[in-house]
Amino acid sequence: MTGRYSSAMTSGTDLPTTSWAVLGMLSHADELSGYDLKKWADWSLQFFYWSPSFSQIYAELKRLEKHGYVTSRTVTSEDGVRGKRMYAITTSGRDAVAHWVNHSPVEAPVLKHSVLLRAWLGHLAEPERLREILTAHIDYAEKMRRRAAADAEGSDANPDWAFPSAVLRWCIRHYEAERQLAEDLLDDLEALNKRGRLPRNREAPLAPPKSKAPPR
Structure with a gap:
């Protein structure tokens, strides 16, 4: 693969899916705090993939910043006392997450019920x-x-x-x-x-029924 995605492919292959989820949330806005990301995850992401804690979000942000996919700055409140860190996706970060969406293998959902x-x-x-x-x-x-x-x-x-x-x-x-x-x-x-319920104990092991499913 050549073109604008090549550097993203090289540096982002070790990222877990949760990193891409956080980076994807950042792609929806110019700048977000960790608190904003938590609210976004609770609004949407939790229903189908992940409900991260604040510590998990900040761990992913640190990882993404290390890869150069995110930048951050501290914004001080008007009273000059409180400050919060704001995060923004970089151009390489947007290219990387776009490459992940379009070209990375899609894992089949795993049902663990x-x-x-x-x-x-x-x-x-x-x-x-x-x-x-x-x-x-x-x-x-x-x-x-x-x-x-x-x-x-x-x-x-x-x-x-x-x-x-x-x-x-x-x-x-x-x-x-x-x-x-x-x-x-x-x-x-x-x-x-x-x-009437089946007996709890059997003298001989019960073999599983033969499957009628087509061969894989």
């Missing part, structure tokens, strides 16, 4: 405990849906937020589906309990 793991081990669980876990997850999914909907409301008024707003609408539908799937699973578990 602790609620499903409990349900999968339902033969070892108490029915009431499984019910509590599923009910809590239904409440969580609905809470996240409402928060995403609230954050998406009115965001279309700013054309600079067009793509984040589209992602927020996707997140609303995602959490709606997650809630419905959890409700369906709860119904399935209730039906299993009515029919």
